[in-house]
Amino acid sequence: MLTGYRRLPRGATILVVGASGTVGIAMLDLARLLGLKAIGTCSAVDMAALERLGAAAIDYRAGDFVAAVRRLTTRADGTVGADAVFDAIGGAHFARSLACLAPARLLVGYGAQDMAVGASGRASAALGLARLRMWSALGRLFSGRRAVFYDITARLEAHPEDFLADMARLFELLRERAIHPIVVERLALARAREAHARIDAAGLGGKIVLLPWPAS
DSSP states (O other): OOSSSOOOOTTOEEEEETTTSHHHHHHHHHHHHTTOEEEEEEOGGGHHHHHHTTOEEEETTSSOHHHHHHHHTOOTTSOOSEEEEEESSOTTHHHHHHHTEEEEEEEEEOOOHHHHTTSSOHHHHHHHHHHHHHHHHTGGGGTTOEEEEOOHHHHHHHOHHHHHHHHHHHHHHHHTTOSOOOEEEEEEGGGHHHHHHHHHTOOOOSEEEEESSOOO
């Protein structure tokens, strides 16, 4: 998502909506490696974890985060907004993410978290996808802003060679210690229920690894 749709130059600003999640944290780590400025939305309890990754953290429950993003992205020429927005929430939330974009920039949707947690239904998720397609087709009416949906399963099926190249590069970066996955604890597989309860409570700041053998 960071490199396949648009070449973002060093110093460009990205917004990651739901940045304290699995993909969000990985994107912030990669953004730092690529020399990008990152803004992440999260709950208050997760703000410190995002700031440790070099991102400007915004509590999405505290006021208007669209206005906060626009304040953080004001340019010398008077334009405002992020150079790319990555949104895992989906549904009606895509409209707010589009409002955070600078003209002629890109919104990438990659999830429907609102539906997954029961905050919205399938109709809302479907409407969100329809909006992405409309914004992409009618970009001229939205100051050149474009929108796409990233489906990792579809990408794997359509472009397996690209997927394998991406994975090989990630493992290379891991060996070089250029990226830093955050593992907060390792638990035996039998404690999966406990792990999910802690994830649901938020504020984890990283990943719990479940081991198919007793943790030492």
